[in-house]
Amino acid sequence: MAAMTATGRPLLNRRLAEFGTTVFAEMSALAVATGAINLGQGFPDTDGPEEVREAAVRALRDGRGNQYPPGPGIPELRAAVAEHQRRFHGLSYDPDTEVLVTAGATEAIAAALLALVEPGDEVIALEPYYDSYAACVAMAGGTRVPVTLRPGPAGGDGGGDGGGDGGPRYRLDLDELRDAVTPRTRLLLLNTPHNPTGTVLTRAELTAVAELAVERDLLVVTDEVYEHLVYEGEHLPIAALPGMRERTVTISSAGKTFSFTGWKVGWVTAAPELVAAVRSAKQYLTYVSAGPFQYAVAEALALPDAYYRGLREDLRAKRDLLVAGLRAAGLTVHRPAGTYFVTTDIRPLGESDGMAFCRSLPERCGVVAVPNVVFYDHAAEGAHFVRFAFCKREAVLEEAVRRLNDGLRGGAA
Known part of the structure; x- marks a missing residue:
């Protein structure tokens, strides 16, 4: 329920009434609370150059x-x-x-x-x-x-x-x-x-x-x-x-x-x-x-071209690692041409509610992802899509893939 003044007017500007805590904050808090691997929020787990x-x-x-x-x-x-x-x-x-x-x-x-x-x-x-x-x-x-x-x-x-x-x-x-x-x-x-x-x-x-x-x-x-x-x-x-x-x-x-x-x-x-x-x-x-x-x-910004090439190649390899692991876990995967996110469709797992899926995933698999539905006005268009980030160390991605396969497919890859 929205907080209100004594006169009954909401405290929050009406233009922002539909916006609560971001899904990134919610999912990152879940990662901390459960000790899950956070593939939800898009930040690297190592510093840059x-x-x-x-x-x-x-x-x-x-x-x-x-x-x-x-x-x-x-x-x-x-x-x-x-x-x-x-x-x-x-x-x-x-x-x-x-x-x-x-x-x-x-x-x-x-x-x-x-x-x-x-x-x-x-x-x-x-x-x-x-x-x-x-x-x-x-x-x-x-x-x-x-x-x-x-x-x-x-x-x-x-x-x-x-x-x-x-x-x-x-x-x-x-x-x-x-x-x-x-x-x-x-x-x-x-x-x-x-x-x-x-x-x-x-x-x-x-x-x-x-x-x-x-x-x-x-x-x-x-x-x-x-x-x-x-x-x-x-x-x-x-x-x-x-x-x-x-x-x-x-x-x-x-x-x-x-x-x-x-x-x-x-x-x-x-x-x-x-x-x-x-x-x-x-x-x-x-x-x-x-x-x-x-x-x-x-x-x-003045770093040599080799830096930019190396960044792309490193992330391309991590993308391919995560894409293969997500497919093995039974998800339909839309391999990205850019960014460091992978969108997946959870319907092959017999599920259709991405928000519920992501809220249960930390306990179920020890991994955090983000439900794409929060990025849509037309909720039905995005209800079954889930986003994973691959801007993490290779060992972290490998462990996340193992957990997802164990949790979603009972270890069958």
Whole structure:
């Protein structure tokens, strides 16, 4: 029951009434309480490169960033972000006017939506979506309009995983997307590589989205935090497509790429007018954050190509290990083309309630996962899907696979 004042008015803002404690907090608490292996929340169980950690220590000791850093972010990091966009994506941004440093990608998303959305505006998001998207749209007073990604036929346009032992790739229904646009639509909120499905939107899909955005004069906010975790296909920033640079807010962060999720260093790249708008909201959220870590992330972004290749190959091997183990345990597995999450279908086990399945899994198998239904408005679409994270040490994944096979198949693999 919601807490209320003496006059009977709920304490919680009505826009947030539907949002309780996040599923990540609930499942991580279950992991602690039961001693289960936590494959639910998406954080690595080892730190990132030692030289990056030492760069943060050096900044602390040298007194760099211990006081308020500049509101837009330290110049070194803004320059490093601009160089990263040029180096990997061929995109040119002015570090002084087209880059903004944020408290992780989560704040960047919140600031972008608070800045660009007014009450009554519609925001289209690809469902299932990271849960903060819905809360941020609500805080901005907007109306979220989900367009559902569904597993579909494999093959086709060369940009995604699927078919064979990979299973069908989640696909965007472009007709459904077009039908979702109304005169009230303000922006499209994209996420690619996509959490939780692991799909990577193809060049053909992104081109169609871009053409629609230009045709209907829509803004685009794109969450690309998994941009370096792509195993099949390619990551293509939509800002690189014709007509998109001036209408796209591109968001990324250091946490997933460098395995320092607790540092909460993210960034926005966009045209000056869009960056100025997002900064207007951001300055009243955290104002600034992570001073010494900003210097370390500036150095991290300059790591050689070998680091990025090594990261992908390490995670690809862990993906394949977990995918094989989940299949052996009797689940239908949708092998991801990107991110570090695997979506599974529990119906082959004779189950259909992902939330109940995940709440029982710690006691049943000693493993924690996340029910995908919390990422859907259309609950029936996601009720039977469950997400596992593979950003863990290989030995941890092997033990999790053993437990799942013992608990779900009685040890028969």
